[in-house]
Amino acid sequence: MHMTGDCLIGWQDIHHEGGFRAFDPTRCAELEPSFSSATMEDVDRACHLAAEAFVSCRLVPREQRAVFLEMIATALEDATETIVQRAMQETALPQGRLTGEMGRTTGQLRMFAAIVRSGEATDPKWDKALPDRKPMPRPELRQHKVGVGPVAVFCASNFPLAFSVAGGDTASALAAGCPVVCRAHPAHPGTAELVGRCIRKAALQCGMPEGIFSLVGGEAHEVGAWLAEHSAIQSVAFTGSCQGGTALAAIGAQRPDPIPVFAEMGSINPVFLMPEAMKKGAAQLGEAFVTSLTAGVGQFCTNPGLLVGLDGVDMDIFAKAAASALAAQNEGVMLTRGMADSYRGKVKRLMATDGVDLVALSSGNGETTRARGAFFRTTLSVFLQNRHLQDEVFGPCSLLVTCSSAEDILSLSRHLEGQLTVTFHMEAEDMALAQRLLPTIERKAGRILVNGWPTGVEVCAAMVHGGPFPATTDGRFTSVGGDAIDRFLRPVCYQNFPAELLPDDIRD
Amino acid sequence: MHMTGDCLIGWQDIHHEGGFRAFDPTRCAELEPSFSSATMEDVDRACHLAAEAFVSCRLVPREQRAVFLEMIATALEDATETIVQRAMQETALPQGRLTGEMGRTTGQLRMFAAIVRSGEATDPKWDKALPDRKPMPRPELRQHKVGVGPVAVFCASNFPLAFSVAGGDTASALAAGCPVVCRAHPAHPGTAELVGRCIRKAALQCGMPEGIFSLVGGEAHEVGAWLAEHSAIQSVAFTGSCQGGTALAAIGAQRPDPIPVFAEMGSINPVFLMPEAMKKGAAQLGEAFVTSLTAGVGQFCTNPGLLVGLDGVDMDIFAKAAASALAAQNEGVMLTRGMADSYRGKVKRLMATDGVDLVALSSGNGETTRARGAFFRTTLSVFLQNRHLQDEVFGPCSLLVTCSSAEDILSLSRHLEGQLTVTFHMEAEDMALAQRLLPTIERKAGRILVNGWPTGVEVCAAMVHGGPFPATTDGRFTSVGGDAIDRFLRPVCYQNFPAELLPDDIRD
Structure with a gap:
């Protein structure tokens, strides 16, 4: 070839003469x-x-x-x-x-x-002819x-x-x-x-x-x-x-x-961490989240860019496990220098947003084509006051929004834009909350997952990789x-x- | 009620006070x-x-x-x-x-x-789970x-x-x-x-x-x-x-x-009058055309606004029969005064277009809300030189375009915009021409009819009332x-x- x-x-x-060259982002x-x-x-x-x-x-x-x-x-x-x-x-x-x-x-x-x-x-x-139909065939x-x-x-x-x-x-x-x-x-x-x-x-x-x-x-x-x-x-x-x-x-x-x-x-692919699921395994969820977040240096349309759950002990366990897992990872090489620049700019903006706290970074210096994974945490009120917190950050960056009640979680769901995916992490005891969320989420997402991670899009008949604007x-x-x-x-x-x-x- | x-x-x-009133176009x-x-x-x-x-x-x-x-x-x-x-x-x-x-x-x-x-x-x-699939379930x-x-x-x-x-x-x-x-x-x-x-x-x-x-x-x-x-x-x-x-x-x-x-x-719903169909019954086609043209004072999306066929004796018979049928009809009352005004303006524009001949009008004075049916005739070259001849004239107005060969008919078809319908009047001997036209027509129309008239839209599973822009x-x-x-x-x-x-x- x-x-x-x-x-x-x-x-x-x-x-044509005077063309352009490809760029090797690793070297x-x-x-x-x-x-x-x-x-x-x-x-x-x-x-x-x-x-x-x-x-x-x-x-x-x-x-x-x-x-x-x-x-x-x-x-x-x-x-x-x-x-x-x-x-x-x-x-x-x-x-x-x-x-x-x-x-x-x-x-x-x-x-x-x-x-x-x-x-x-x-x-x-095929609609067959009806020659004898009255008044007209x-x-x-x-x-x-x-x-x-x-x-x-x-x-x-x-x-x-x-x-x-x-x-x-x-x-x-x-x-x-x-x-x-x-x-x-x-x-x-x-x-x-x-x-x-x-x-x-x-x-x-x-x-x-x-x-x-x-x-x-x-x-x-x-x-x-x-x-x-x-x-x-x-x-x-x-x-x-x-x-x-x-x-x-x-x-x-x-x-x-x-x-x-x-x-x-774009899509920020919200993940709802429901109370019983967190009670059962907050630490494992935190680790699995980081695996999904950093896969392919976070360069998936279905990257989990937003996490939502109740504030409290279980959330702290989740955040700590995620932070450890992320800190243990090295920076990754992004597809292009332009994407890495854009990523750094958006991470910087998050760092500079009042009320948004950096929980962890992966290691490295994050220069040129390289991106360090970044995990932030904030509260519902800060999230609702800062429209840009719903903007996609293309790369291994995610924001955890903690809520103080199920009502707050529902309120957040109503403020979401259109998404490719939304994920519920839930146990049987979370069914009532899931059922209350579903009508809103169904209006906003092309695919809704239970107890999985949004990265990984099956090619099959029932798949929907789509969703309301801006997805x-x-x-x-x-x-x-x-x-x-x-x-x-x-x-x-x-x-x-x-x-x-x-x-x-x-x-x- | x-x-x-x-x-x-x-x-x-x-x-609310200060509203508006409906208008009876008849009175x-x-x-x-x-x-x-x-x-x-x-x-x-x-x-x-x-x-x-x-x-x-x-x-x-x-x-x-x-x-x-x-x-x-x-x-x-x-x-x-x-x-x-x-x-x-x-x-x-x-x-x-x-x-x-x-x-x-x-x-x-x-x-x-x-x-x-x-x-x-x-x-x-429904795609069933494949828990044992490798490398991933x-x-x-x-x-x-x-x-x-x-x-x-x-x-x-x-x-x-x-x-x-x-x-x-x-x-x-x-x-x-x-x-x-x-x-x-x-x-x-x-x-x-x-x-x-x-x-x-x-x-x-x-x-x-x-x-x-x-x-x-x-x-x-x-x-x-x-x-x-x-x-x-x-x-x-x-x-x-x-x-x-x-x-x-x-x-x-x-x-x-x-x-x-x-x-x-809009749509002008072109009707192709193929040679053998014309040979067999040009006069009857002319009469049937006027029935479709003037139904509901021509106020249908599927009104036949354009006729295409070979110049010659059969076409003259068709035009004469259509002219007689149209002249025998009275003007009709349109839905609104505005529509009748617009109709008159567009008919006037056709009358003023060089190379477009008025064949017949229905009777009446065509004032206020009333519209006289209008039937025009022109040639392919005039049609191709005047882009506005493809504009819909909402009401009982139609334009016959005569061609000098099957090649000309094909050429016209390639210049058509998107349509709700296209009609073929054809006999078995016209099959070759129909087959040559079909690929172009299929790209431009939502519904293609043989030996019928486009007015009359069935409500059924196979119906398409649509078509490429601007239909x-x-x-x-x-x-x-x-x-x-x-x-x-x-x-x-x-x-x-x-x-x-x-x-x-x-x-x-």
Whole structure:
């Protein structure tokens, strides 16, 4: 597998001088080669090819589309070693994590292949004709779902494989019959190119039309804006910051022809530590919390950034256990220098907030690309007075809010914004409190967990990785699991069609 | 059934002096009584009550919700005579049409009651725990859909019953478990109040929480903006003009917490008259077209506003037959004076467009609230040079575009905007052309019909009353048929939940 630094526009490799280099956050050094920044013309050509490919895609049999997804998975597996090595350099994520993420990525591709093959996602419907109905006969009506058109996929920094070039967004868009123009994340352009070349290889092998996939890179935000603004693009999928997601959503809404933008953004993933659960095992909970908090240097959308429980002896035990566990850990290397800078800035702001106490830090000096885990504690009244305490701190930072009564816990829950997840740690005796919390939490979270930790998102039918704003731009969809395909499908009704003209999957 | 002119805020009647009156477009005279314009405080109170009701709604058993919808239908039936009489005065629509529309309205309510009862719309999913899975066990995950929260429903002018206070939007929102704050259409405030009182009566009879339904009126656009901007409102459903729909969508997108706005807007509903179908019966098609064009004074979203076919003898026969049929008709009374003014302005603009020829007008003087049917003809090149020829002319106006070849017809199809419907009139010999058109048309229309007319929208499972922008603001949804409920549902995942805490419908 050859890495050239080019943009992949359809079957063409596009090279521009004066590009940018990836950065190795572990060594704090630039990496070879230089990567081409896509021009507006590159983006335009990729989008036009995608529009043409979308027309041809309609005639691609379902089986071919499924095989295409499977062959991407195979191509990725064949190139795993090369890809993982490059991704390690570009992201500082460890080999085990990246190998696991590759398994998740190929698993997702094969899951969507199975969904395509089953035909279930197009959800065929059929209302028979009622020729004798009075006062008017009813014509025959059939319905199925078709792809919305070319999709712009924005790669996530924190999942260089599973939420990037061949990640869940690309897999679900291709499964829906939508060509993909992928915006490589500038923090891992080499990984992006290697994965992009696997997709291209599979596309050529399966006889997919040119334009089914293109990969455009660049350091500037402009590249993404050109994509989201392009008239050929019919939907946008994004995983990243609230700022980036809302900016894209605004572009989508302000186009002459507005398009839906699904952005999976931030979340502080509140964890409610209920009294009986704390009585039973506050110390173990404190240790398990730190394991979840610091996994992947806290760089998960589902990182537990807020803890809520009653003040008292059990809470002190929890905090002490968490503090010991965190202090025993070393700092970690974040994905980019920019993220580490931002993390430090937000931790500093917490340190400077009156009434917010630092409980523990992990060891290290937390400089350049490095981040020390940070655990803070405050009270409900301080939490409610400081709106910024609900802002996501991307990285291994969490805030414990102590309450003096169950009523206070309920009050806090009503002030929460939309979340990807909310967790209850509870015992049978906490059921009454859980039942009082649930109606509020259900309105605010896409996934609610009992006695687990929010990091770790299963890829399965019942998964919801979504939630009301600001967790995402549209809480009616999920970006993980089989239903992720629904973002890129729209229904079409065929009335009184002769059999010959009906699409294959809704003929008798 | 008593009509007071009040706003219905929860269980309270709110009266303000200095209101506005409905207008009888047939007699061109104001109607009693005076209607209160909702203040910002009224809207705020209605929205807060709705937010409170949404919390209580979670505990309302499915059966009670279904019965509530059925009791609204019964209450409407009991009041049909009063409601239809008032609607006739306010809209100039004939008794037969309004009685039929009432049947459609009660039918929709009962259809959604059946959907609620069946539980199918909440789409329960279940991934069993895999405790022995390596390297990590899988927890149990269950999913169902819940209501998004309070919905603002904007009444349509052209369907005072089926797309207004107790229309499809309200029925589907209530079925989803969402309280409704309804913005009465200022052109039929009396009809709105009478229907609103039926909903309130049913809500009281069924023990629904206060705030499950409120009705706010007023002449100013502000009332709608206050609603769409209110933090308690989580979704907006609108049927009306492209201008109104895009304005609401912009409000929804620009809120601090953006919300989805489903606006069903304009469409010109192109009809392709294919060569063999024309050879077989151009004259009959011309007559049938005029019947569809002038039904309800052309005031349907699915009105056939554009005809496309080959120039030649058959087309002349079609045009002549249509011209005779239209000239034999009298002008009609439109819903409002404003609509008739706008209609006249747009017809005048067509008359003034070089290369667009007037083929026929229906008789009358077309003054005040009256509109004469208008049928124009032009060529492909003129059509492609004048972007405004794709603008919807709301009312009984249509434009025939003649092409000189099948290639020209295909070229026109590629220039079409998003549509609610596209129609093919075809015979077996036209199959090749239909098959070439279909991929483009499928990308642009929510419903495609063969050998019928687009007016007449069945309420059934396979119906799609939607389409890509500008037909709607989100082509992934429909506002007619069972799937209309999907606009107001979002998925929630429950991970490792004890049975006792799970919502009823996803317990074992």
